[in-house]
Amino acid sequence: MAAPKHNYANRLKGSEKNVWVEFTKLASEPGVINLGEGFPYFQAPEHVVKSLQKAIGSGNKFVHQYTRPFGHPRLIKALSEVYSPLLKRPVDPMTEVLVSVGAFGSLFCIIQGMVNPGDEVIIIEPYFGCYEPMVRTAGGIPVFVPLRPSKHGVKMSSADWKLDPKELESKFSDKTKLIVVNTPNNPLGKVFVQSELEMVAELCKKYDVVCVADEVYEWMTYPGIEHIKIATLPGMWDRTITVGSAGKTFSVTGWKLGWSVAPENLLMGAKLVHQNCVYTCPTPIQEAVAEVLELEIDRRDSVDCYFKSLALELLPKREKLAQVFERLGMHPVVPEGGYFMLADISQMKVDLSDYNKDEPKDFKFAKWMIKEKKLAGIPPSAFYCSEHKHMGENYIRFCFIKEDETLKSAEDILRKWKEESS
Numbered sequence: 001m002a003a004p005k006h007n008y009a010n011r012l013k014g015s016e017k018n019v020w021v022e023f024t025k026l027a028s029e030p031g032v033i034n035l036g037e038g039f040p041y042f043q044a045p046e047h048v049v050k051s052l053q054k055a056i057g058s059g060n061k062f063v064h065q066y067t068r069p070f071g072h073p074r075l076i077k078a079l080s081e082v083y084s085p086l087l088k089r090p091v092d093p094m095t096e097v098l099v100s101v102g103a104f105g106s107l108f109c110i111i112q113g114m115v116n117p118g119d120e121v122i123i124i125e126p127y128f129g130c131y132e133p134m135v136r137t138a139g140g141i142p143v144f145v146p147l148r149p150s151k152h153g154v155k156m157s158s159a160d161w162k163l164d165p166k167e168l169e170s171k172f173s174d175k176t177k178l179i180v181v182n183t184p185n186n187p188l189g190k191v192f193v194q195s196e197l198e199m200v201a202e203l204c205k206k207y208d209v210v211c212v213a214d215e216v217y218e219w220m221t222y223p224g225i226e227h228i229k230i231a232t233l234p235g236m237w238d239r240t241i242t243v244g245s246a247g248k249t250f251s252v253t254g255w256k257l258g259w260s261v262a263p264e265n266l267l268m269g270a271k272l273v274h275q276n277c278v279y280t281c282p283t284p285i286q287e288a289v290a291e292v293l294e295l296e297i298d299r300r301d302s303v304d305c306y307f308k309s310l311a312l313e314l315l316p317k318r319e320k321l322a323q324v325f326e327r328l329g330m331h332p333v334v335p336e337g338g339y340f341m342l343a344d345i346s347q348m349k350v351d352l353s354d355y356n357k358d359e360p361k362d363f364k365f366a367k368w369m370i371k372e373k374k375l376a377g378i379p380p381s382a383f384y385c386s387e388h389k390h391m392g393e394n395y396i397r398f399c400f401i402k403e404d405e406t407l408k409s410a411e412d413i414l415r416k417w418k419e420e421s422s
Contacts, residue, residue: 015133019382026367027376033409036366036376038186038340039253041402045306047295048250052288063283069275071099071259072286078293079244083261087242088232095264098271099286101278103216103245103258106270108134109277110212110241110260111178113269115140119177124163126383126392128186128214143171144385147190153344155322155331158190165199172207179209181230184217187342187380187397189335191225201233210266211236216245216258217338219307222315225336231261241266246289250306251401255285314339317400317407324411328418330396339401342380346394349421360393369396375413 020037027034034041043049055063067073076093084091091097100106107130115121117139123131125146135142145168147161181200183192192200204211213230221227231240241262247253260270292306299305318334321341325332330343345365355364362379370376378399381392400407 011137011139014136019129019378023366023370023376023378026370029370032370032374032376033406033413034376035398035400035402035406035410036378038399039401040251041406042251044252045250048252048288048292048306051291052255052284054291055284055287063287065283066280067283067286069280070271071097072281072283072290075099075286075290075293078290078297079259079261081297082293083242083244086229086232087237087261089237091261092264096261096267098260098267098274099281100258100260100270100274101281102247102256103214103243104130105256105274105278106243106258106260107131107212107214109270109273110243111135111140112138113271113273114210114266115177118175120173120175121177122171122179122209123385124179124181124185125385125388126185126187126380127180128182129382131180132385140177141175142385143176144388145171146384146388146391147185147188148391149333153331153346155326156333158185158188158333158335158337159193161188161190161333163196163199168199169203172203172209174207176207176209178212179204180212180214182214183230184215184221184227184335184337186217186338187340187378187383188333189338189340189342191221191227191336192230194228197228197230197233201230201236204239205235209239211240213240213242215242216248218244219249220311220314220339221337222311222318222335227337238263239266241270246285250289250292251310255289257281257285257289311337314401317402317404320411321398321400321407324414328414333395339399341398341400342395343377343398344394345396360389362393362396366396373413373417375410 023036027036076097079097080091080093100109111134115138119140120143121135121140122143125144132142150160218227231237231242241260244259246257247255296305296307322332322334325343329347333342335341352364360381362381366377366379377396380395380397381389384392
């Protein structure tokens with residue numbers, strides 16, 4: 001038995017269980033079709049791969065050494081050129097951009113650098129799984145407010161999930177330090193419309209709260225859907241930290257490169273955490289991402305621009321998967337953005353009596369589906385606080401940024417399942 005002094009820090013207690021670790025292991029069993037994890041099952045774009053090959057083989061000896069801690073000069077310049085028009089103001093690359101180890105690392109640095117013990121952080125549910133443990137590790141108090149579906153038992157859009165204005169405001173107080181707004185939302189795919197963002201913005205200004213805008217799926221919105229940056233609303237640049245991701249933008253999640261864009265004073269805490277944690281990010285990857293961004297800036301108005309083409313490539317995959325779920329009676333929540341889809345499992349008759357009775361229904365169902373049907377999804381109750389897990393347990397999250405062959409294999413499993421059920 002370990003001596004008390006050998007134990008991990010008390011601030012980490014409660015964060016031991018991780019849905020990604022658990023279900024990645026389960027989905028790695030032979031023969032399992034994995035629609036659980038959110039990364040592409042196809043080769044990265046050719047021009048993106050070549051940019052890294054070029055960086056490594058360039059003959060520039062300095063590309064293999066440390067670069068500027070807060071972001072490689074060429075990269076932050078490119079990010080400034082991308083985000084200045086999007087944010088409708090000039091972005092100073094040297095003071096208003098921080099490059100870190102993925103959006104995950106960016107969020108960690110922001111939360112650790114901004115939150116004091118006892119500070120409250122509002123988290124909109126369903127939320128990406130890292131928000132809650134990051135807040136708790138910083139000594140903060142997460143305060144949860146759910147998006148609620150306005151329909152039940154039918155196919156719906158992620159737009160049908162809404163915040164209750166009175167409930168949202170009830171979560172704000174003089175203790176509130178941050179609110180995290182994830183749009184497009186993971187796992188839901190909801191893209192917050194202007195009126196919803198204005199509601200959040202007015203509350204941020206009323207209660208003097210900083211908004212952390214997690215916008216890693218910013219380029220993946222489907223036709224007819226507009227992604228609006230909350231930082232562009234009146235009075236919000238001065239109180240918003242916008243988070244982006246090279247991995248999500250260019251389908252290279254293994255590169256683990258992300259960034260934060262904000263006024264210099266809001267980035268100070270994140271920079272201090274970053275410089276004393278990872279210090280800097282891999283120079284070749286930053287050089288490669290810079291080159292790719294420069295290319296996309298030059299062809300921003302072209303249909304070939306990857307900022308536009310990926311969503312169009314994913315659209316038929318989204319439509320096909322939604323049709324499959326609807327035929328099976330697993331009414332889908334069709335996302336407005338991103339590459340995840342929730343499917344309603346409330347009508348699926350499955351014997352889960354052999355599984356842990358203390359786990360939510362969706363956890364048991366997802367484990368049963370992997371074992372019995374060789375199909376992996378993610379239980380979305382993991383994206384709710386303990387008091388609200390019941391709101392997610394009638395759904396399973398599926399990822400559709402996969403090869404058509406993989407999606408066809410999943411469709412075959414679901415079709416056979418329906419035939420057996422009939």
